[in-house]
Amino acid sequence: MAINPNFHAPEREHWNVPALAEGIRRGDRSALARGITLVESDLSTDQGAAAELLTKLQPEPSDQPSSFRLGITGNPGAGKSTLIEALGTHWSEAGHRVAVLAIDPSSSQHHGSILGDKTRMEMLGKATGAFIRPSPSAGALGGIHSQTSEVIQLFEAAGFSRIVIETVGVGQNETAIQGVVDFTLLVALPGAGDEVQGLKRGVMEAADLIWVNKADGAHKAAAEQAAGQLRQALGLFNRADDQHVEVLVGSALDQASLTPLWDALDRGLRWGWASDRTVERRRAQKRTHMTRRIQAGLWSEALDQGQSVLAELEEKVANGELSPTEGALEFLRHLSAKHR
Numbered sequence: 297m298a299i300n301p302n303f304h305a306p307e308r309e310h311w312n313v314p315a316l317a318e319g320i321r322r323g324d325r326s327a328l329a330r331g332i333t334l335v336e337s338d339l340s341t342d343q344g345a346a347a348e349l350l351t352k353l354q355p356e357p358s359d360q361p362s363s364f365r366l367g368i369t370g371n372p373g374a375g376k377s378t379l380i381e382a383l384g385t386h387w388s389e390a391g392h393r394v395a396v397l398a399i400d401p402s403s404s405q406h407h408g409s410i411l412g413d414k415t416r417m418e419m420l421g422k423a424t425g426a427f428i429r430p431s432p433s434a435g436a437l438g439g440i441h442s443q444t445s446e447v448i449q450l451f452e453a454a455g456f457s458r459i460v461i462e463t464v465g466v467g468q469n470e471t472a473i474q475g476v477v478d479f480t481l482l483v484a485l486p487g488a489g490d491e492v493q494g495l496k497r498g499v500m501e502a503a504d505l506i507w508v509n510k511a512d513g514a515h516k517a518a519a520e521q522a523a524g525q526l527r528q529a530l531g532l533f534n535r536a537d538d539q540h541v542e543v544l545v546g547s548a549l550d551q552a553s554l555t556p557l558w559d560a561l562d563r564g565l566r567w568g569w570a571s572d573r574t575v576e577r578r579r580a581q582k583r584t585h586m587t588r589r590i591q592a593g594l595w596s597e598a599l600d601q602g603q604s605v606l607a608e609l610e611e612k613v614a615n616g617e618l619s620p621t622e623g624a625l626e627f628l629r630h631l632s633a634k635h636r
């Protein structure tokens with residue numbers, strides 16, 4: 297059976313927001329699942345209830361944040377989901393409540409990973425009580441759905457303390473993951489030179505830690521070689537925050553090789569809190585998030601109010617009757633005249 301993750305049945309539900317908020321705070325899984333559906337909804341009729349839910353679940357400014365938001369990115373098939381399965385198990389055994397948002401690369405049409413992921417992640421969910429949520433990435437750059445931050449807020453309201461966002465490192469804006477997490481793990485493959493070249497500078501700069509995966513069997517030497525090249529490449533960047541980015545090598549299928557990775561994530565988590573970097577990042581992320589929502593809102597309002605004028609101007613600009621700048625200014629004048 298084919299699953300179209302972009303298909304949303306029209307939501308006819310009348311949202312009982314107070315009950316939903318209460319359920320989520322209690323950690324009720326079905327309330328959480330419905331809450332996520334609500335905040336991810338594109339329906340204009342859902343926007344009011346979504347905003348109300350988020351307001352109800354907004355943490356007090358005085359609340360001590362206690363979660364770790366980890367982004368895992370990397371090329372298709374690098375082993376992200378396999379690693380998350382192992383990490384989720386590790387964290388659950390250590391007593392943490394783990395939630396995973398796996399952003400489906402549904403638009404990138406590659407080797408039908410959605411079903412495979414779903415089964416694997418389901419096993420993790422069943423075995424450990426982790427909450428696993430696949431999410432469509434349609435319409436968003438970098439595999440980051442515009443509502444990813446809101447979903448994270450719901451996870452935290454429901455008491456999850458370890459939050460993992462899986463996103464495929466393809467597309468134009470693959471560093472968008474940085475905008476929603478505390479720490480980014482890049483999963484690379486032992487393709488030696490090719491692999492390093494294939495990783496765009498942006499992804500390298502966004503990574504807080506790099507893991508060269510699949511260092512097993514015949515790939516072991518190539519993995520070490522790739523790690524060496526990655527370390528060298530990293531040496532060429534000057535990170536704004538002077539952070540030292542470690543490059544580790546191992547195999548998601550070899551438990552023993554994963555311990556240094558778990559330790560490095562733990563160090564990253566503790567360093568983020570101790571140095572205030574996490575607090576600063578989250579402050580900056582919230583500001584940017586608001587700005588983006590304003591931009592999106594203004595744009596959709598502009599379209600509502602001036603679609604036909606815009607179409608006329610686009611035609612004139614395309615024909616060379618107006619320069620793009622003149623066209624833009626003309627459109628803005630039209631909008632502000634309407635607002636007067």
Ligand SMILES: Nc1nc2c(ncn2[C@@H]2O[C@H](COP(=O)(O)OP(=O)(O)OP(=O)(O)O)[C@@H](O)[C@H]2O)c(=O)[nH]1
Nearest residue numbers: 371372373374375376377378409509510547548549
């Ligand atoms: N040999 C080996 N295979 C691995 C390793 N990690 C993952 N795999 C295999 O690689 C394939 C892809 O793994 P996934 O975990 O689905 O990779 P992914 O990065 O989540 O893939 P997408 O979500 O499709 O981008 C699966 O067949 C895994 O079993 C590893 O360390 N060694």
Ligand SMILES: [Mg+2]
Nearest residue numbers: 376377409413
């Ligand atoms: Mg995956």
